[in-house]
Amino acid sequence: MSQNAKQSNTIDFTVASEALFTADGANSGWLANRRTDNGAVLGVTSDRYGIIQNADLISCAEDAFAKRGMTNYTRKTVSTGAGEKMYVSYDFKDNTKKLKVGDEVGMRLTLQNSFDRTLRASFAIGMLRLRCLNGMTTLEKEVGMTKKHHLNINVDFIAKSLDKAVQGFDRAAAVFDRLAEVAVTQEQGIYILSHLEEDGVVSGKVREGIQAVWNAPKYREDEGRNLWNLYNAMTQHVTHEIADTRFELANRVSDGVLHEFARASRDGSRLAKLMMPIALPDFVNN
Numbered sequence: 001m002s003q004n005a006k007q008s009n010t011i012d013f014t015v016a017s018e019a020l021f022t023a024d025g026a027n028s029g030w031l032a033n034r035r036t037d038n039g040a041v042l043g044v045t046s047d048r049y050g051i052i053q054n055a056d057l058i059s060c061a062e063d064a065f066a067k068r069g070m071t072n073y074t075r076k077t078v079s080t081g082a083g084e085k086m087y088v089s090y091d092f093k094d095n096t097k098k099l100k101v102g103d104e105v106g107m108r109l110t111l112q113n114s115f116d117r118t119l120r121a122s123f124a125i126g127m128l129r130l131r132c133l134n135g136m137t138t139l140e141k142e143v144g145m146t147k148k149h150h151l152n153i154n155v156d157f158i159a160k161s162l163d164k165a166v167q168g169f170d171r172a173a174a175v176f177d178r179l180a181e182v183a184v185t186q187e188q189g190i191y192i193l194s195h196l197e198e199d200g201v202v203s204g205k206v207r208e209g210i211q212a213v214w215n216a217p218k219y220r221e222d223e224g225r226n227l228w229n230l231y232n233a234m235t236q237h238v239t240h241e242i243a244d245t246r247f248e249l250a251n252r253v254s255d256g257v258l259h260e261f262a263r264a265s266r267d268g269s270r271l272a273k274l275m276m277p278i279a280l281p282d283f284v285n286n
Helices: 054-067 155-180 186-198 204-215 227-241 247-266 268-274
Strands: 015-021 027-035 041-046 074-080 085-098 104-114 122-129 134-137
Touching: 015 041, 054 085, 054 104, 054 155, 074 247, 085 122, 085 155, 104 134, 104 155, 122 155, 134 227, 134 247, 155 227, 155 247, 186 204, 186 227, 186 247, 186 268, 204 227, 227 247, 247 268
Parallel strands: none
Antiparallel strands: 015 027, 027 041, 074 085, 085 104, 104 122, 122 134
């Protein structure tokens, strides 16, 4: 995603497939998926690729929520590029879990759809740290909302997918509890961030933002020094400084850091490598 990647909240458009022809008028066998409101081409696909309209997917998902009694939620919509991809994040603050560290997290399900084959219709399972409203990704796999080889969507099938997503939320908390058990010093936290920059997990600018939060925690609960607190420094930065304008970047950073921290919490050699001293910038203790 480029520095100037477009992002908006506009998802209320429809898309139609149009045949593409060669210069001599022959049918190429490929289709252009175009917005019907402004004609923008959102993707080129084969005739085996079916379109699921955003509005239909949202309607079925929210009907499935209602069927399960999950009606107390807030939602936020994001569309990227010219509308190629849609994300709708639902925060269910009544569906919460208490972590061993004392933090309470709510369930976040992000409905995904695309017209360029980059995303399947699915739920991505996440969390919301209720104290500070930091968004958190999880290691759980996305839950598909269509049957294999069938693009028809219906409330009953999506309701079953929703059940799997809720079960994934219940499992996800164990990872965060494990992060809290891994103690690091203030300086080791900075070494870890520097190694993540070296490995391309975060950019230098993002690393600086996370490090600023790590150096000066905003919440008393984050004054502890362990991987959970360092992870929360990341979620605070990406949620409040990046996600509103670069949703996909925020998710990529969150996913990358969580995978690295989860691996380090299981693998002592990986943790030791991340904590190895590295040349630090002059402002490290500022």
